[in-house]
Amino acid sequence: MLASTRSATRAGTRALLRASRTGRVNVPARTFITIVEQGFEAWRLTLGSEPVKLEPGLRLAVPFVHKVQQIDMRERSVNIRDLAGFTKDNVPVVISGSLFFRVENSYHACFSVDNFEENVANIGTSAMRSVIGHFSYDEVIGDRNKINSKLYDVIGTSISRWGVACTRFEVQNFKPSNRDVEKQLELQMAAERDRRKKILDTQALVNVAEGHKQRVILESEAALQGQLNESAGQKRRLVLESEGRLEAAKNEGEALARQVDILARALGADPQAAPPSAARTAALGALLELRRLDQLQAIARGDGNATYFFGDAKGTGRDPYEVDNVELWKNSLRTQLGAPAPPGSSAPAPAPA
Known part of the structure; x- marks a missing residue:
């Protein structure tokens, strides 16, 4: 069996050599080694069957017995x-x-x-x-x-x-x-672009109108809110001013009451005891008289006054003796309270022993 295989192999080899001499076929060189390159995989068939996978490298392949198919595994x-x-x-x-x-x-x-x-x-x-x-x-x-x-x-x-x-x-x-189809498509695309342009222009006008509408609404809301804020601010200012005037009136009343109390105690027989009603009335009248005189002095010292008219006894409507007594009483009252005498006033006469 082996001898017949070898004889058939030699006969096939001679036939291939004769065909190669005539130039009709290229005969590969017979070798027992095949090279599987990197990135390839090969399958070796023995007499057309029993496939064996060959990895990259030197591999054995007997001519006319083995057939090797290499597959490129790269992309x-x-x-x-x-x-x-x-x-x-x-x-x-x-x-x-x-x-x-x-x-x-x-x-x-x-x-x-x-x-x-x-x-x-x-x-x-x-x-x-x-x-x-x-x-x-x-x-x-x-x-x-x-x-x-x-x-x-x-x-x-x-x-x-x-x-x-x-x-x-x-x-x-x-x-x-073809060119005809391309031309028709160009016309179709031009019409489509024109249609889209009209749609976009219309949408732009709608957006502009909508923006104007929103601007007017926002401006009116802003004006309304501004008026509300201004009204609220004015209300708050008036409330604060009224509260301030109320607080000032309370403070002035308390200050006046304390002044009346201090004067009444000074006029009473015992400064530590509660002053009687008559002393309080006298102290209140003295304070009012002091306020009236201070206002007259302020008017007299004013820069806008050029002429002054006074009645008898310095415009008080009283005789000179009574005016002098009032001045002496005021000075004595200031002395008792420890207040300095105004400039130009005469010191009170000492009490008789």
Whole structure:
């Protein structure tokens, strides 16, 4: 059995050598070592069966007995150029894109599909033509990421059973199929832009009117609030002024009562005892007389007065003797209270022994 295999091998080798001399076939050099490069995975078949996975590095492969298939595990791309199709609104377009994929299971890529790279490209072409029909022309122009996501889902589902994963899909070029279609689309887009402009202008006028309305409302509310605040401020001011006048009146009344009490006690026989009513009445009359005289002096010292008219006895309506007695009584009262005598007044005469 082994001898027949070797003879068949030698016969096949001689046939290949004769074909190579005629220039009809390229014969690879026979070697017992194959190299699996980094980023690749290989499967070795022994007489067409019993697949064995080979990792990167030097591996044994006997010619005519072993067959080695290497799979590139790196991410790659397939360019799909100038694909004709129709959008959802029946616009003929030409679209181009790139499909990125990567082999995740090298066994299925070798044995579940024949030439997976070509089949991946076919799937991408079919999916692109199918997906583009679900979007209108404006949607494709406005949002290509949505189309890319849809193509990614459709293609990924179709090629996953081959051990190949779709990493992403990128739409590169998108344009109408001819100049007539492009011109019609330009007119349509110009009309659409004009319609949107009119809508925006109308909305702007509405916004301006609404803003004017809000401004008038806010100004009226502000004026009303200002009047309310001013009224409240005036009310508060009047209340405070009235309270101040009340407090001042109370203080003046208390001060006057204390003055009357002090004068009444000074006029009484015993300063420590409560003064009688007659002493209080006399003290009150003396205080009123002092206030009247102080007012007359203030009028006399005023800068706006040029002429003064007085009746008899200094305008008091009394005879000179009574006036002199009043002055003496006032001075004696000030002396008892410890107040200084006004300038120009005569000192009281000492009491007779």
